[in-house]
Amino acid sequence: MSFEDDVKAEAFHLGFSLCGLAAAQPQAQHAAVYEDWLAAGHHAQMGYLAAESARLRRADPSLTLPGVRTVLTVGLPYPNPARAAAPADGRLRGRTAAYSWGQDYHDRIPPRLNQLAVFLETRLGLPLAHRAYTDTGPLLERAWGQQAGLGWFGKNSCLIHPRGGSAFLLGELLLDVELQPDVPWEADRCGSCTRCLDACPTGCILPNRTLDARRCLSYWTIENKGLIPVELRPSLGNWVFGCDICQQVCPWNQHAAPSQVDAAFDFTPEEAFPDLLEALSLSPVDFNRSFRRTPLARTKRRGFLRNAAVALGNLGDPAAAPALIHTLENEPEPLVRAHAAWALGQLHHPRVRPALEHAQLTDPDPSVRLEAAGALAAL
Known part of the structure; x- marks a missing residue:
């Protein structure tokens, strides 16, 4: 096994179902799509998404972590919403999105990513500068997932993995060490489905x-x-x-x-x-x-x-x-x-x-x- 394989094995041990690596290059193409999305007003009243400093950091991860070389992206699976059924008890029931069931993922993903960073430091024998994110900072998360080979952008805007579908939450670990990147996902498997x-x-x-x-x-x-x-x-x-x-x-x-x-x-x-x-x-x-x-x-x-x-x-x-x-x-x-x-x-x-x-x-x-x-x- 390569060192990168060891890192992924540790990520799986920590409970992640997906793990991939990408070189920390500016995401100009995806950032352009994001800018067009903002210009069209598609962010509604979420003004924080349009803040200038955050927009710049989304396009270039080095503005978040100077010296960043690698973006490690993980997926944490949650219950598949296609397989959930409400109790047949006659009560007037609402419905909540499956990612919200159980504990808040913001409390679960970053600590595990920080554990993964400690693993890397131990194996490399040197301190690492790193930042852990999960929907908590200005990163183009889907783009890094696609660059790390975790799936493609579905027509529904979700990142889709061919075996796991889209029922997973993304997290990222920015690292100032260069690791061998995975092959970006290029195929579109949505086909003609609408x-x-x-x-x-x-x-x-x-x-x-x-x-x-x-x-x-x-x-x-x-x-x-x-x-x-x-x-x-x-x-x-x-x-x-x-x-x-x-x-x-x-x-x-x-x-x-x-x-x-x-x-x-x-x-x-x-x-x-x-x-x-x-x-x-x-x-x-x-x-x-x-x-x-x-x-x-x-x-x-x-x-x-x-x-x-x-x-x-x-x-x-x-x-x-x-x-x-x-x-x-x-x-x-x-x-x-x-x-x-x-x-x-x-x-x-x-x-x-x-x-x-x-x-x-x-x-x-x-x-x-x-x-x-x-x-x-x-x-």
């Missing part, structure tokens, strides 16, 4: 294998902190955190070889498919206790309850009316009350109209009064 584009409920997948965040359900349920546009709410279905539709329909995921999913991603059906009525009743303490160490904490309580209200409206079950009315009348967060009002407008229940009329006249927040008026019109 299942992901056809299945996307908002048409956010772009022809150049990027996404328009302004129409992406993941953006609206996670990154967006305000109102969800009325015209997009029906497209959310019962998604309350992220969206896996383009991965669920991908043949490479449907036929992927089973991966040894890390114990960090062990999950219960309640985490993957939360009870929406219970979600509406979560106090701030309950929310923090349940989601503090998971990706779902990113939405904060008000975002999660907002999403749960929209999902209940889309499910259209009158059994949700009492909980939504209670939320409209008692929830302290105007953002949640506003979406509860909209959801009530999607239901047929005798108590809905009086509750909305009362909110339209008396709610102290104008956004809630406006949503109540719109819901009454929908009725």
Whole structure:
């Protein structure tokens, strides 16, 4: 075995399913695509993505780690979203993206990459300058994965591996030592398939294998902190955190070889498919206790309850009316009350109209009064 093979074996020992190496050259071609994406406004309100210093560092890793010679990229598998099924218990359930199940990957990947760096230092017998990332800094992660031979850019914008599909999280280790690079992945194995584009409920997948965040359900349920546009709410279905539709329909995921999913991603059906009525009743303490160490904490309580209200409206079950009315009348967060009002407008229940009329006249927040008026019109 070569030294590079030893490094990969250690990465696999640490729980990664993929590991590849690339020479740390500036990514001019991929950076140009990224710049065009920003210029078109496809990053929505995520202004941090357009910060000048970050844009420069994305194109050239030496601006992040002076003297960098190699970018090591790993993949950590999470449960395959194409094989998940909600409990058949009759409850009104939402759905969360599979990468969010279990513990927050930000707490799992960088420490293992730092362990890998220690392994390298021990084997080489010299100190290394290194930086570990996983979606935590300005790197073109998919580009480094492709350069390291881990897969190709799928039409759904995910990096796809021919055996493992796209259900893995990327991490990178920047190193100031030169290692033999792997052969970059060049083949496009999506072929003429358009299942992901056809299945996307908002048409956010772009022809150049990027996404328009302004129409992406993941953006609206996670990154967006305000109102969800009325015209997009029906497209959310019962998604309350992220969206896996383009991965669920991908043949490479449907036929992927089973991966040894890390114990960090062990999950219960309640985490993957939360009870929406219970979600509406979560106090701030309950929310923090349940989601503090998971990706779902990113939405904060008000975002999660907002999403749960929209999902209940889309499910259209009158059994949700009492909980939504209670939320409209008692929830302290105007953002949640506003979406509860909209959801009530999607239901047929005798108590809905009086509750909305009362909110339209008396709610102290104008956004809630406006949503109540719109819901009454929908009725």
